[in-house]
Amino acid sequence: MAPRSCSIANALGVVGERWSLLALREVFLGVTRFDQIAANTGASRDVLTVRLKKLVAAGVLEKHQYSEHPPRYEYVLTDSGRALHNVMLMLKEWGDTYVTEGPLPLVWEHSCGAVLEPRVVCAACGEEATSESLTRAAELTH
Amino acid sequence: MAPRSCSIANALGVVGERWSLLALREVFLGVTRFDQIAANTGASRDVLTVRLKKLVAAGVLEKHQYSEHPPRYEYVLTDSGRALHNVMLMLKEWGDTYVTEGPLPLVWEHSCGAVLEPRVVCAACGEEATSESLTRAAELTH
DNA sequence: CTACTAAGTTGGCTTTCCCAACTCACATTA
DNA sequence: TAATGTGAGTTGGGAAAGCCAACTTAGTAG
Numbered sequence: 519m520a521p522r523s524c525s526i527a528n529a530l531g532v533v534g535e536r537w538s539l540l541a542l543r544e545v546f547l548g549v550t551r552f553d554q555i556a557a558n559t560g561a562s563r564d565v566l567t568v569r570l571k572k573l574v575a576a577g578v579l580e581k582h583q584y585s586e587h588p589p590r591y592e593y594v595l596t597d598s599g600r601a602l603h604n605v606m607l608m609l610k611e612w613g614d615t616y617v618t619e620g621p622l623p624l625v626w627e628h629s630c631g632a633v634l635e636p637r638v639v640c641a642a643c644g645e646e647a648t649s650e651s652l653t654r655a656a657e658l659t660h
Numbered sequence: 661m662a663p664r665s666c667s668i669a670n671a672l673g674v675v676g677e678r679w680s681l682l683a684l685r686e687v688f689l690g691v692t693r694f695d696q697i698a699a700n701t702g703a704s705r706d707v708l709t710v711r712l713k714k715l716v717a718a719g720v721l722e723k724h725q726y727s728e729h730p731p732r733y734e735y736v737l738t739d740s741g742r743a744l745h746n747v748m749l750m751l752k753e754w755g756d757t758y759v760t761e762g763p764l765p766l767v768w769e770h771s772c773g774a775v776l777e778p779r780v781v782c783a784a785c786g787e788e789a790t791s792e793s794l795t796r797a798a799e800l801t802h
Numbered sequence: 803c804t805a806c807t808a809a810g811t812t813g814g815c816t817t818t819c820c821c822a823a824c825t826c827a828c829a830t831t832a
Numbered sequence: 833t834a835a836t837g838t839g840a841g842t843t844g845g846g847a848a849a850g851c852c853a854a855c856t857t858a859g860t861a862g
Binding site: 519520521522523524525526527528529530531532534535536539540543544546557558559560576577578598600601602603604605606607608609610611612613614615616617618622623624625626627628629630631632633634635636637638639640641642643644645647648649651652653654655 | 661662663664665666667668669670671672673674676677678681682685686688699700701702718719740742743744745746747748749750751752753754755756757758759760764765766767768769770771772773774775776777778779780781782783784785786787789790791793794795796797
């Protein structure tokens with residue numbers, strides 16, 4: 519039996535390996551250079567090289583040369599990369615609530631002035647999208 | 661330099677290894693038994709054993725015996741596990757948009773009748789929480 | 803008594819990971 | 833001009849994790 523075909527699996531195929539999401543976290547936080555990404559994530563340099571190459575190949579990051587002499591590069595988000603912001607927010611929210619102990623290492627404030635408490639809602643009606651409020655509309659068999 | 665302390669890293673420490681989120685996906689879809697989780701994810705049985713044990717130890721899943729003779733078990737979500745639904749939704753949404761090609765393997769319908777298009781909003785004001793609308797409110801140094 | 807199912811275990815091999823040291827191209831300081 | 837520093841990786845060798853198929857254990861069904 520073949521494993522279930524699924525966008526979660528497809529997504530994890532791109533950003534699911536160790537260090538990938540942490541490298542992206544750094545770029546979201548404005549840290550765009552190899553050495554600093556390595557230091558802030560704790561990834562070993564060789565693995566980080568492989569991960570960044572894969573993220574670039576997948577169109578999540580772009581490698582920009584910001585200096586020709588000496589040659590220096592930075593990694594910037596593409597549209598696809600920026601769209602991962604939601605995933606990061608929810609992962610952070612879950613970690614804040616169920617994993618991290620003691621004071622939270624990072625708190626976001628929304629432009630409305632409140633400390634951000636993210637919620638997932640249905641774009642159509644604005645109501646919260648809980649697992650109970652969802653039904654399967656279609657599923658491919660193969 | 662120590663790596664950045666962060667709830668995303670903490671979250672990934674619990675559910676970030678390969679197969680963990682796919683096993684959880686199965687439980688969300690109602691598939692709660694070892695053999696079927698193995699088949700539907702594609703995880704090898706030995707690794708799946710380790711992952712499920714870790715998820716149980718972390719309080720994300722609970723192992724329930726649903727038959728004593730013969731002894732049979734199922735895995736069910738805890739509150740912490742159910743809270744991962746948002747993470748899954750966003751990961752699926754990103755995969756749908758940027759990775760999966762062709763027709764989507766799975767579509768959710770919200771109770772309002774619309775096909776679900778999930779959005780992340782600020783609980784306080786209801787406005788969308790984009791990366792541009794957020795500022796860092798506090799960060800621990802250590 | 804044999805076959806079958808669920809839920810793992812086990813052994814052997816392959817792949818990936820980790821770490822420290824090294825390279826390379828240039829800039830800066832002495 | 834020699835030595836030092838910096839950014840962005842590469843390389844090599846050992847340790848850990850992963851993959852697969854076969855085996856086990858406990859019980860049911862024919």
